[in-house]
Amino acid sequence: MTSAIRFILNGEEVSLGDFSATETLLDYLRLRKRLTGTKEGCAEGDCGACTVLVGRLIGGALRYESVNACIRFVGSLHGTHVVTVEHLAGQDGRLHPVQQAMVDCHGSQCGFCTPGFVMSLYGLWMANSEPNREDIENALQGNLCRCTGYEPIVRAAEQVAAERPSALFDPIERHRAEIMSKLWTIRASSETITVARDDSRAIIPGTLAALADVLAAEPTATIVAGATDVGLWVTKQMRRLDPVVFINHLTDLQAVTADERGITLGAGVTYAQAIDVLGVEHPAIGRLIDRIGGQQVRNMGTIGGNIANGSPIGDMPPALIALGATVTLRAASGVRTLALEEYFIEYGKQDRQPGEFLEKIFVPHADEEAFYAVYKISKRRDEDISALCGAFYLTIDAEGCVETCRIAFGGMAGTPKRAAAVEAALLGRPWSWNKVAAAQDAMAEDFQPLTDWRATAEYRALAARNLLTRFFLETAGQPQELQRFDAEEA
Secondary structure, eight states: OBSOEEEEETTEEEEEOOOOTTOBHHHIIIIISOOTTSOOSSSSSSSOTTEEEEEEEETTEEEEEEEETTSOBGGGOTTOEEEOGGGTSOTTSOOOHHHHHHHHTTOOSSOSSHHHHHHHHHHHHHHOSSOOHHHHHHHTTTOOOSSSOHHHHHHHHHHHHHHOOOGGGSHHHHTHHHHHHHHHHHHTOOOOEEEEETTEEEEEOSSHHHHHHHHHHOTTOEEESSOTTHHHHHHTTOOOOSSEEEOTTOGGGGOEEEOSSEEEEETTOBHHHHHTTHHHHOHHHHHHHTTSSOHHHHHHOBHHHHHHTTOSSOSHHHHHHHTTOEEEEEETTEEEEEEHHHHEEETTEESOOTTOEEEEEEEEOOOTTOEEEEEEEOSSSSSOOOSEEEEEEEEEOTTSBEEEEEEEEESSSSSOEEOHHHHHHHTTSBOSHHHHHHHHTTHHHHOOOOOOSSOOHHHHHHHHHHHHHHHHHHHTTOOOOOOOOOGGGO
16 A cells, blocks of 8 residues: 555656645646646536646546646646646747747637647647637637637637648657657556545555455545535535545546447546447437546546436436446346336435445347437526436337337436336327327426426426427437537528
């Protein structure tokens, strides 16, 4: 057992054994390292002023992702490469091509948000050599600019992509092999790391077995993967957490496998990783993930974390419940598997015993003839929490009657929940407007939604009925999906 984490900060190797379990990467950079190019804005992962890149080894490759330093904890950095805006310019002061494009295209006014935009564009520049307009806008979903306007920033992204300057200038590409070697050396150790400071402990288990042992000894510990939720417990609610167990480095939790039955995701698989798999098989899930947070949140947040925190909305649970997903829970005493819908008991309570953790999620393949759709309702289209989320899975037999029906909603009850009465009203009956309209009345048997700042109970109830209408229209050959038009075509 060791008492220090190891990572690379720009070009410096760091061994750090003096941090609290809830110290954020933003505070470490600004207060300890005086790297003040990374700005503090919202402190909740919404504005992107704190954006940095974190490189990590995934499947034998080194992948760099934009993340929100304001809600990323230092304890999650073991075996990673942290890159801040100060690392981009050349030693002679020459700007990085991404920075120069921002200057050329007048992409900065007050400049407060600029370093965050630069880092998001830098991450896009490394990951995508030919981004289209939609790729650029997706990369910038998590960055807020109050004065410049986005068009000059988008033009900067287009310019640097078109010119595609030599990678030899780039500080990461120039030293990628060396960085990978150092990270592999750090990751070679499977020791559990414990760092104690200020009456808090950060525990970084070296293996899944070690994680199970840690949780057996510390059943009330807070497990942190992406920190997109737990980070706000600290920055907004000022909670003191002890101990905190970090799991984002465990490769076994990041595995993605597929067979003839379906797809298995490790609980540590991020939204950004999942969209490459689930989004291909189920485009409806891909569209949903594209609207969860900004790119930084999707790079940090995990599918398992979204399930395990038990949010009444959750976004992903309704989509996965409709597909018949199951979850596997693990503890030192063994493993067990249950249907995802059974995992949620009531608000704030899940079927997870002391010492258990979510290990993986299994998503069955859909029937080739099935209709499947997921709809998110929110005040803003991008980077906004759901008022409700509805998912629909349907198969129809040769006579035109409903053969299989699974409907799940988030935001309509204390937990993500199936619409059992609606399903019963549809099963075995013709898939027709008259039957659908009658089934809508069964919504009141399934849900008694609450009113909160996201939406009123009346709005939720009406929206849920309307989503069933939309699903019927789409399956009846009347697509309602919003279409995208370029300004030149309008």
